Amino acid sequence: MSKSAVARVVIVGAGFGGLAAAKALARSPVELTIIDRYNYHLFQPLLYQVATASLSPGEIAQPIRSILRGQANARVLLDEVTGVDGARRSVRTAGGSSVPFDYLLIATGARHSYFGKDAWEAVAPGIKTVDDATRLRSKILLAFERAEGETDAARREALLTFVIVGGGPTGVEMAGAIAELARRSIVADFRSIMPESSRIVLVEAGPRLLPSFPASLSEEAKTSLEKMGVEVRLGQAVTDITDDHVMIGATALPTKTVTWAAGVRASAAGEWLGASCDRAGRVIVSSDFSVPGHESVFVVGDTAAFNGPDGKMLPGVAPAAKQAGAYVAHLIDAKVRGRALPHSFRYSDYGNLATIGHSKAVADFGWARFKGLFAWLLWSVVHVYFLIGFRNRFIVALSWAWSYLTYQRGVRLITGSPDRATSEKVSKAA
Amino acid sequence: MSKSAVARVVIVGAGFGGLAAAKALARSPVELTIIDRYNYHLFQPLLYQVATASLSPGEIAQPIRSILRGQANARVLLDEVTGVDGARRSVRTAGGSSVPFDYLLIATGARHSYFGKDAWEAVAPGIKTVDDATRLRSKILLAFERAEGETDAARREALLTFVIVGGGPTGVEMAGAIAELARRSIVADFRSIMPESSRIVLVEAGPRLLPSFPASLSEEAKTSLEKMGVEVRLGQAVTDITDDHVMIGATALPTKTVTWAAGVRASAAGEWLGASCDRAGRVIVSSDFSVPGHESVFVVGDTAAFNGPDGKMLPGVAPAAKQAGAYVAHLIDAKVRGRALPHSFRYSDYGNLATIGHSKAVADFGWARFKGLFAWLLWSVVHVYFLIGFRNRFIVALSWAWSYLTYQRGVRLITGSPDRATSEKVSKAA
Numbered sequence: 001m002s003k004s005a006v007a008r009v010v011i012v013g014a015g016f017g018g019l020a021a022a023k024a025l026a027r028s029p030v031e032l033t034i035i036d037r038y039n040y041h042l043f044q045p046l047l048y049q050v051a052t053a054s055l056s057p058g059e060i061a062q063p064i065r066s067i068l069r070g071q072a073n074a075r076v077l078l079d080e081v082t083g084v085d086g087a088r089r090s091v092r093t094a095g096g097s098s099v100p101f102d103y104l105l106i107a108t109g110a111r112h113s114y115f116g117k118d119a120w121e122a123v124a125p126g127i128k129t130v131d132d133a134t135r136l137r138s139k140i141l142l143a144f145e146r147a148e149g150e151t152d153a154a155r156r157e158a159l160l161t162f163v164i165v166g167g168g169p170t171g172v173e174m175a176g177a178i179a180e181l182a183r184r185s186i187v188a189d190f191r192s193i194m195p196e197s198s199r200i201v202l203v204e205a206g207p208r209l210l211p212s213f214p215a216s217l218s219e220e221a222k223t224s225l226e227k228m229g230v231e232v233r234l235g236q237a238v239t240d241i242t243d244d245h246v247m248i249g250a251t252a253l254p255t256k257t258v259t260w261a262a263g264v265r266a267s268a269a270g271e272w273l274g275a276s277c278d279r280a281g282r283v284i285v286s287s288d289f290s291v292p293g294h295e296s297v298f299v300v301g302d303t304a305a306f307n308g309p310d311g312k313m314l315p316g317v318a319p320a321a322k323q324a325g326a327y328v329a330h331l332i333d334a335k336v337r338g339r340a341l342p343h344s345f346r347y348s349d350y351g352n353l354a355t356i357g358h359s360k361a362v363a364d365f366g367w368a369r370f371k372g373l374f375a376w377l378l379w380s381v382v383h384v385y386f387l388i389g390f391r392n393r394f395i396v397a398l399s400w401a402w403s404y405l406t407y408q409r410g411v412r413l414i415t416g417s418p419d420r421a422t423s424e425k426v427s428k429a430a
Numbered sequence: 431m432s433k434s435a436v437a438r439v440v441i442v443g444a445g446f447g448g449l450a451a452a453k454a455l456a457r458s459p460v461e462l463t464i465i466d467r468y469n470y471h472l473f474q475p476l477l478y479q480v481a482t483a484s485l486s487p488g489e490i491a492q493p494i495r496s497i498l499r500g501q502a503n504a505r506v507l508l509d510e511v512t513g514v515d516g517a518r519r520s521v522r523t524a525g526g527s528s529v530p531f532d533y534l535l536i537a538t539g540a541r542h543s544y545f546g547k548d549a550w551e552a553v554a555p556g557i558k559t560v561d562d563a564t565r566l567r568s569k570i571l572l573a574f575e576r577a578e579g580e581t582d583a584a585r586r587e588a589l590l591t592f593v594i595v596g597g598g599p600t601g602v603e604m605a606g607a608i609a610e611l612a613r614r615s616i617v618a619d620f621r622s623i624m625p626e627s628s629r630i631v632l633v634e635a636g637p638r639l640l641p642s643f644p645a646s647l648s649e650e651a652k653t654s655l656e657k658m659g660v661e662v663r664l665g666q667a668v669t670d671i672t673d674d675h676v677m678i679g680a681t682a683l684p685t686k687t688v689t690w691a692a693g694v695r696a697s698a699a700g701e702w703l704g705a706s707c708d709r710a711g712r713v714i715v716s717s718d719f720s721v722p723g724h725e726s727v728f729v730v731g732d733t734a735a736f737n738g739p740d741g742k743m744l745p746g747v748a749p750a751a752k753q754a755g756a757y758v759a760h761l762i763d764a765k766v767r768g769r770a771l772p773h774s775f776r777y778s779d780y781g782n783l784a785t786i787g788h789s790k791a792v793a794d795f796g797w798a799r800f801k802g803l804f805a806w807l808l809w810s811v812v813h814v815y816f817l818i819g820f821r822n823r824f825i826v827a828l829s830w831a832w833s834y835l836t837y838q839r840g841v842r843l844i845t846g847s848p849d850r851a852t853s854e855k856v857s858k859a860a
Contacts, residue, residue: 038844039571039575039842039843039844040842040843040844056486056487056488056489056841057486057843057845058486058840058841058843059486061843063619063842063843065616065619065620066619066838066842069618069619070618075621075622076578076619076621077578077579078572078575078578078579078844079579095579097579130843130845131845131846134845141469142508145469145508148506148507148508149507149508149509149525149527186495188499188500189493189495189496189499189506190495191505191506192505389840390832391829391832391838391840392840394828394832395825395828395829395840398824398825398828399821399825402820402821402824408496408821410488410819410821410822410825411486411488412469412470412493412496413469413470413487413488413491413493413560414468414469414470414508415487415560415561415564416561416846
């Protein structure tokens, strides 16, 4: 430890929660280690735009090292955490390191959950990582390419059917973006098929889209999507997914492209700690985000189940993760300096935004609700503002302006081997 | 065939040569099929900037369908050609299609050649495709990351040694770009290592860098690179490459990151046609780019060996491929319309450009030679100008302006599984 540091803080995960904590500890007398298995912080809310060919991965990701470059008390470790040794207060990594801590913050997010149907993962990818998004982009674009060369009408129709499972913000955004891609961006590019005749089906098991929004905005989202030619199927459950169809209830819908936006499961932090978790695998934390039985271990973001004093669960959104990360940082700072602890955590809900498509979005601020162009402009400004890095903000704003005017998609690349998912599996098995 | 079309033209490869031919046939009474195994045209001269984290793949690639959207006589087929049936005049594809032609143009470019040492490919990747470039980018960035966590001094030094094999334009550009990355862009990002202490070694077996340039500019390139801290080793042959060292003559240089920029071999067109090839696998074509024995089959670009009337070989550069592609298109157009054939092909040499680094380049126009800032500005303008798509031109120009001012790299992403090359091999073997 350096002379001025009085405690070692380890942060696992450089998402919204982990990064907010790291920054809030900039002036603390601590030695800070941020561990992430990727070398970049990813702005996940825009990942669906990578999957639908609007943005490049580099435009929504920023190296963690660059972000923390000026923060002398922070070092960054590219490695994957595999476990926590609570007794010896250290974190184990896949790279074979053992990183000691006095305070540990875990903010490792969530992955897709297929409700136990793990076989669905191979045929219905979700969008959580850059590789997920570029793979899904290849899959969507390849479907149109294969349809163009397909002579069998039924197979062509299956190739031009896109199913999105899950009617939350990601599902709504994906359905809208695929509809625009098919009905606007690539309409003139094909000779045999009419991409605008594609079928885009959004399936939600619950009674309405965007369940975290007021019912009127859910209705607005449904109407907007339907105007864009999306079939919205509410109250219908997906019972099986194979590589050539989706079973909705007892009916088979032939399709080659399914996007999973239905469920997530927290990362393995609960197992590392042997802690109590909720059904989604989230660690049940105390009112200061610490883990019962591990006073110096904190969990925030999508990995934590935090029940507010009002009995409401802290939502799994970026602002909540950021606020929680900053709160824990202030708590650790106070403990390290021997100062008074901060007041108990209170979530500031700045509102809820979801975009549907070109000039269409919904916004709920509690005190006011917006829809249409104004909500969409707001959504755009907020998302550009919170992107890290001046270059990214500038280039994303320009890309959007260009797409807005031309309806074109700038990043229509089919990269990687189409069967990469398979080859990775083979490699792991080998 | 449609009513107005009198001949079927098939173009294999949508690089500079194939695309120039397709565009030149826009008003011809032909039915045109462009086959490529990727869905995009790639601006290969800037691919090294993807490999060194300056540009995103999407910024130098454009969907072939978009480019030819307005050309009614053209259709695009995403497929890989596996052979040509000369007698039946058709092209076979991996997708199982048989595409008939009256005229065939092959412009499938070249891949790396390891002079028979195929084992080097796995440890010394070249840069010909988007996947090559993103894989090399991951490899270079991972070397710094691993060095940061490495406690053994010798291993750390090997991780911070970057070897580039081949002193042509690509080798010079890569050496300069890696030197800038290490000594400027990421200097402040690490805590344990000093990236600026990295060793960058450019090995060229011949007596000088940039052999296609005048000797004075070769000397200028060498001096500039040395000022940037690149070790330039001329007249030294690489005799072996393994995953932890390069043998230069009889001396082992420990390194974990080798870039191959030494040799290329033409695609398999010669085998498809059973045609005579030169040592680099290029099809020896007649003065109208036709293949002896196949009057209606033409080969241009890096796949062709074309001896000009002056006895000089047509160089493997984009302008030569474009001119040859357009020439063949005019020839086919004349034949189809029964008009007089064009005069014999004459290459217009507009000059030779290579960039070395920030504000440094060399330019040779025959009538004049430039170096330094002016040559670099010229290089930038020319490369932005020839990029396809307004959006790409704009975003690349902005990215460069930003990098020029800040020395930062915007696209420092380690994506894919680091052992993807291995897993692909496993998958092929399986």
